[in-house]
Structure formats: C-alpha cells, structure tokens
Amino acid sequence: MKYIMIMAGLLFTSCYNNSGHQHDGNDNHLGDKISEETPRVHYTSWTPKTELFVEFPALIVGEESRFAAHFTIINKHKPITKGTVTVILIQGNKGIRQTENAPASSGIFLPVLTPIKAGTYPLQFVLNTDEYSDSITIPNIQVFASLEEAQNTLGSEKEDGSGITFLKEQAWKMQFQTEKIRRKQVYETISTSGRWQVSPNNTQKIIANANGKVNYSKSNMVIGQTITKGESIMVISSSGFTTNNANSNLEVAKLEYQQAKAEYERKKDLFKDKIVPKSEFEIIEQNYLVKKTQYETLSKGYSPSGYSASTKNIYAPISGYLQSVNVANGSFVTEGSELFTISTSNVNILEILAGQEDVSKLNNIKIISYKNNGNQWQSLPISQFSILSIDNAIAVDKPNVSVFVQVNANGNGNGNVPQGSFAEVSLSIGDGMEGIVIPRTALMEDYGTYSVIVQLSGESFERRNVITGKIAGSEVEIVDGLHEGEVIVTEGAYQVKMASMSGQAPAHGHAH
Template sequence: MKKSLLLLAALCYLLVACNSNSPEAEADQPQDAAVELEALAYTLYTSKSELFVEFKPLVVGTESRFAAHFTALGDLFKAIGKGTVKLSLVGEGASQSITATEPEVPGIFRLRMTPEKAGNYKLVFDIQTPIYTDQIIIENVKVYPDEKTAIAQQPEASGGGNDITYLKEQAWKVEFANAPAQIELFSEVIRTGGQILAAPGDEAVVTTQISGVVSFTGKNFLPGSSIPAGMSLFTVKSNEVVQSNLGAEVTKAETDLATTKKNFERASELIKDKIISEREFLEAQLRYENAQTQLKAVSVSRNFNQNRQRISTPMGGFLKNILVENGQFVNAGQPLATISKNKKLLLRADVSQRYFSKLAAITAANFKTTDSEQVFNTGQLNGKVLSFGKTAVANSPFVPFTFEMDNVGNFIPGSVVEVFLQAASQPALVVPVTALLEEQGVFYVYVQTEGESFQKREVKIGAADGLRVQILSGIAEGERVVTKGAYQIKLSTASGTLPAHGHEH
C-alpha cells in the first residue's frame, strides 16, 4: 500500500512539473522581470554647440543618470573642457533642475535627477563656458508614473543596420567636423589651369636714356625691397669710348634744327615769289619738322647732362627684379629694373575651345595655387571679368579668360593655379569637397545618423567648384556628413577597436 501511495505521489509531481514547463504556463508568467528599460539617445545642434545625451526613460521616484556630451562647433569640433551645465525638467506647472559645475572628463558632463511628478516635460540644457553660453532643449520628454508603464510604452528597439560606431572620445582627439547637406545656388563649373599675372599699369620698367656704365646709387638693393616714388636707383655715366653719346646727339640735333629752321624761313619767302616750287617748299618744311622731332626724342629730364644720367623710380612699390649688375655697360634704352605696386593682379584661365559658347556667362572663379589647398574666390578679392579671347592663343588650343582682382592674398605674379570658372547658377544639393572619399573610382561620404553612429554612403557626384561638390544621389538634404575626419572613421572600422568610455545606459 505504501508503494502505491509513493508511486501515485511521484506521478502527480511529474504531472505538475511538466505542466509548469508548458508554453501555456510560460505565457502566464510575468514578463516585466525579463525586460529592461533601453537608454534613449538624442543628438541636437545649435550654431555653437552639439549635444549628444544618453539616459533611460524617466520614471517618478527613480534616479535618472544623464551622460551629456558637449562639443564646441567651429572649423574643428572640440570637446568643451571648461564650463557648467544646468539641466532643467520643465512642464505642466512643475520644474526641477540640477547643475554640473565641471565636466567629469573634457566634453562629458554627468548629471543625476529624480523626477517628482509624471507628465510631459521638456529637458533644458543651459551651458556656460569661458567663451560663450548656449541653450539646447529636448521637447516632449515623458515622465512615467512607474517602471512597468515605461516598459509597456517602450518602443521596439530598432536595429543599427550597417551603422559604424565612432565615439566622441575618438572624434575629439582628431581633426573632426560635420555639416548638413544643403541645397544652395551652385554654378556650372569649367575646371582648367591658369596663371597669376601682374596687372598692366601696376608695373614700370626703369630704363636708361644714354649708353654707359651703370652704378647703383643705393645700398642693399634686393628684389622685394620697398621703393618710394622718386628714389634714386642708378647712375649711368658715359665716356669717350661710348659711340652713341647722347650729349653729342643733343648737340647735333640742336644744330640740325637751327639749320633746317633757316632753310624753312628762306623757303617761305621764296615761295611767295614763286622762285622755288611747291615741292621744294614742302621738303624744307618737312626737314624742319623732323629736326624738331629729333631734338625732342634725344632730350632727357633735368637730371641729365651730356655725360651722366641719374635714374629714379617713376612710382612707389617694391623692387621686383634688377636686370643689370653694378658696373655693367648698358646701351641707351636698355631695361635696368622693374618696379611693381603689386596691388592689382590678373588671373588668366586657359579655357578649352569647346567651352567658348559658355564664356560670356562666366562671372566669377575659384582658384588655388599648386602649393596650397586654400581656395580663393575672385568675388571676395573685388575681382571682375576683364576680357575673354575671341580667338585661340597662337600655337595653342586654348582661349584666354582674364579677371582683374586685388592682391590681398600675397600672390606671386607668375604662379600657376587651378581655376574653377563659374557660369550660370541654379539650386543643387552640395557638400564640401573635403567630405568626399574615393575608392577605385567610387565616391562615398560618412553620414552621421546619431551622436556616435555613422553610415558609409556611396554617392554620385556632379560638378565641383573647388569648395563644394554637387551630389546627384546617395544622401538627402539635411543629413549631416563628415567634412573633416572621414579618413579616421575609415581607419577605425579597419582596426575594429573602440576606446573604453563610460556612457550611462
């Protein structure tokens, strides 16, 4: 009898155990214990700052921990190393706040807050740094009455897909920046080569009017030296060896003038009585006029005497080059030096003939020198279109297109440049050219989807003007693309390692 009772008890136990493990029994078990609140993440921008903050859904009476990452925007995005952050929970007639007086580490502020009342709120971050103040607001933040309600209303986690993780701690250590893809007026671009030239009238060539031996009148004459107007540069002294002595030429010209003048006056009297012919009179008049012209041609400034000429600068500027040596023999009319004001320059672009029909529509240009990546715009340099060729340059298939502009960039005349001629403008989706990376002829950019999440996107590009490039497909307006530091993200994906960090989840 006892064995029968024991056997019956064992069968009952097994039956209860099996029933408790059945799917129906599992369905009756509470699920909340196995579900945790997932952290929320927000990324917001102002003109000064970027905020990336993580925290779990807010529950009344439960302490919430905020890991707020603040980045100062500019040419480069850098962590805010000094400052205070005040976090306020505001809404429905209630508010509370907490302040972090300094970052835990540069860029990361830790804040803790225990919500007191359920409802809809907004989170207000007020940041004050030694340089600026800013405010960032997260709208429609819900405070739940209890954790069970928060879990019940928690949205399903979305998969990250092909997102690449690149932490703020990584970005702050390198040259990093991003910018939204924007639709802007974008000009049709003709990309070509060119050269920077000195503007006409902005240079003067100093020459000698007599032949002789040249001497420098100043000391330390070097190319690049500042030269005031009227400054004495050279003295040319002739001697008995010089065959074409200008002093002798002046004397001869004066003698010729006196002789031809007498002959012309005599011929004027004779023609009245028709003693000479009209032809003879006209010949005498012509010889007299030629003698006057010859004397003017050989006359020099008041600084000239028959054996010496002192040569001064015709204008102020700088000494571009010296074309003779001290003590060298020079001939009359020979250039001695070049003086340049260097205030105006010409930008000459050599354009292929196939673009000739579009040249009339060109209004501006971007350009950069071969030794620098800095891009200049003719409009910013007070530039204007000077002319464009109606025919090709001799022995060249190119048509010259010329701008005049101010020399405010310390350009050197003669420099070779890359030119982006800009024609008619129309709206286009553009990003900075620095955002582009290329692999085997395929272009792509990194799009920042969240504070520390990025996607590698292949893009189809159009024209580029040296600063911006047109995007035909691959990204949408408003998406933020990495403009500096894209290569570092590429390297981080290859290494597969991430630095340790302390985000609150």
C-alpha cells in the same frame, strides 16, 4: 514664461534612440552603478555652433538620473574643455535644474536631475564658455510615473546594430569635421587652369633721366626686395666722363646711325619702285630710327671735354618689390635706358585658359573657384570679380581662349601668390538649378563607386553610397543618396570607414 521665450529662438535637429551608454568621471560605465532594469535613451542635437550628444537613464518620478552630456564645438569638431552647463527640465512656467561648473572630463558634463512630476516636457541645455554661449532644447522628453511604465514604453525597443560606432573621444583626438547637408545652386562647370598676373597699372618701369654712370643708392638690389615709394634707388652721375669711354660711345653711335641712315635712304627709293618688299623695308626703317635716337641721346650734354657734370637721383614712384634690375652697379647708361621695374604685391589678374568649344559660355560666368597658395579651393561669386576681356584669337601655338579676370581685393586671399604662378580653376556658368551639394572631402571612392559617412547620432554612423553630379571647386553635387538636413563627415571619413572594417565595435567603457 522665461523658458518659453528661450525655446522660441532655437533652431535644432534632434535624433532619438532608446539605447546608449552612460559614463562617469572615472573610467566606468554609468550602467554599472544604476539599475540594469532602467531603459536608457540618447539624443543628438545640432546648432550652428554646437553638437550635443546626451545619454541618460529614462526619467522616472523620484529617481535620480545622471546625464552624460557630450558637447562638441562644430568648428574643428573639438570638445568643450572649459565652461558651465545648466540642464533644465521645463514644466510650465517652472522647472528643475542643475548647473555643472566644469566638465567631468574633456567635453563631458555630468549633471543630475530628479523629476518630481510625470508628463512630457522640454529638456534644455544652456552652455556658457569664455568664447561663446549656446542653448539647445530637446522637445517631448517623457517623465515616467514608474519604472514599470518606462520598461513597458521603452524596454522592448532595441538598436538594430547596423550602424558604425565611432566614439566622441576618438573623433576629438583627430582631425574630424561634420557638416549639415544643404541645398544650393548647382551650375554647369568648366574645369581648366589659369595664371596669376599683376595688373599693368600696378607695374612701373623706371628709365634713366640722364647719361652717366649708375651707382646703387639702395643696398642689396636683388629681385623681390621690398621698395618704398619715394626712396632713392639709384644715382646717375655724368661727372668724370671726359675722354675715352664717352667719346668712344659717341663715335660708335654716330657710325651706326650713319650706316643705318644710308641703308634707309637707299632702300626707301627701291621700296617706292616696289623692288624691296614692305616687310623688309619696315625692318630697315625701324633700325634707322633706333640708331638715330641712340645717337641723339648720347650727343646731349657732350662737349670735347666730356659730358657736363650732373647727378640725378632715381626715386621709386610706387611701393612694391623689385621685379627686375636691368643695369649693373657702375655701368654707363644713356638717357631713356630702362633701369629697373617695380611691381606691387597685389597679384589680382587671373588669366584663365578655356577651350574653343566654351567660347560662347564665357560671358555668363557666375562663380570662379581656384586653388590658392595653400592648395585650398576658394570660390568667388560674381560680386568679387570682373571680366576685363576675352581674347578669342586662336593660333597653332595658342590653342586656347584667354579670359582676363580682375579679382577684387576683398575677395582674392592670394596676396602671397607669385606673379606668373599657375592655379587650378573651375568656372560655374549659366543660371544653375537647386540641388544638394557637399564638400569633395566628404567623398570616398572604391573602384569608381562613391560613398559618404552619414552621422545618425552622436556616436553612430553609416556608410552610404551616393551618385555624384557636377563638380565645382571644392564642392560636388549629389544626385542621389543624401537628403537635405542630414549630417555627414567631411573630414575623417576614412577613419570611420576603418572602424567599420575592424570587426568589432569599440568598448563602451571609454575613459572620461
């Protein structure tokens, strides 16, 4: 009953073939050590964590069968190098089993079973490693009463030889990855670009709170330097401004203010009489107000002996980094002058550019995909972004519509993206329809024809032409050529293709 409960929780996909190659722990083919008359079988099974490719002689009552069980970790497609494997031939509430406490060679375990009763039984493999455990069951494994029965049942079936042989040892030594084909929602897409920005709420400009000389209190005041909230950045001191500079600055400001005021008063009457156009008068009025403010600011705290002595510390109101520094160390500033700007490192506003023809679709964005700082596609569902605004204004120097999107902190993964940097963007819009979708890395192109590598079993592959549909970020729709549940190569496909063009299959006696 124990074994039945284990099986009930399994999800698996198995591929069957009745020929294969056996291996021992040295560099030899197991077929050299067992009767060439015994038919051989191999199976491939996938779980979310593990791929099992196992080869063994047909199971015959009273005959020892050695399994060559290749275990691959699905993530990164690497072999199991440490761990134990128990193989169990389940017969009702009982069974025969053997445990291998370590692989004979990287990724390959060699357990042995000797069946005692003919029939059809589940064959279970239980894997235990330091990182995880897994259990794989292959159903309906036949145990034959005799060699003759096995030969009559299996002996006449042959491989057609049309597949591409690519050994596990080859795949394990390179960057290789497989993935089971799935169905998901496929949307209409818009391919465009965007620019990362810091939210205006995460940027602060710091202004002078007094007239005086600026002294840096923080060393190495360079753009990009880390700033901590509350630390002193600058000191403004009015001490020592008794003559010359202070008086000269005030006199210049007073003269410029008087000139601007005189021109403003003169043009004000002409504007009322509609002699001076409004645009010209507004410029004159703005200049007058600026000069007035500058003069009044310099006048504060000034006496014939100079400015009243005072020292003002300038503290950082937020943590972040220096985005800009607007005054030099030792320079004179007036109250209200911009000193520096601090910005947080949370670059979470993406300005997306879209064509005029797509304006009506922009309120129905379901997924935003973009290339992150590592040049990898990252997709955000609608729960991880919000559209702040859509700027529909079009001009000669602004032919595109701007969509401002705020990316949620738990989904951006782009904290190291520099402010103002550009990104490739793909927008998925509309309601979508279910279809087959695969990673774009799985596609191979030859003169406009696309193909993928399909894994038929552990070491057997085929190249298959496909017809592509919509492209969204790192994924592409397959309109024809693939079926849900098949396994494809998503990384390393070209190496498998080259193996098919080499003119000969790799030797089966690969080292273990």
